[in-house]
């Protein structure tokens with residue numbers, strides 16, 4: 001038997017006949033149209049589907065937000081490593097060349113600060129990395145290990161490039177002439 005909740009009072013209204021398009025609510029006397037929502041079951045099914053889609057959307061949005069934050073953190077690490085390493089090597093190179101020990105000393109301190117990020121970033125980024133693969137919409141159990149290995153490679157490349165840039169910078173500016 002098909003029944004509906006009365007939109008007016010919430011009472012249960014039975015459909016008198018398969019062909020009847022509306023029925024009178026026995027509680028409030030209001031008219032209930034069966035064409036609009038065919039049955040309570042159908043209505044609840046739709047409600048559940050809508051709720052499920054909303055939940056999935058929330059999870060997806062939260063995963064995307066996590067990835068954005070993680071990517072931002074990774075970019076900050078890379079930028080920090082590049083800048084500090086560059087400054088460290090320029091100072092160390094210039095200090096050593098001009099025999100200014102205090103400049104070399106500052107260079108060494110900056111290098112330690114840079115090295116701290118080089119060593120810690122693979123661990124931190126792997127720890128913060130979600131198992132959830134947003135692009136393929138699935139769980140990726142190897143995501144943390146991949147993030148760890150990838151960050152080590154990125155850090156080595158960034159360090160080598162910035163050392164080369166510091167060397168070229170010193171040559172071009174004549175700091176080590």
Ligand SMILES: [Zn+2]
Nearest residue numbers: 006009025028
């Ligand atoms: Zn009613």
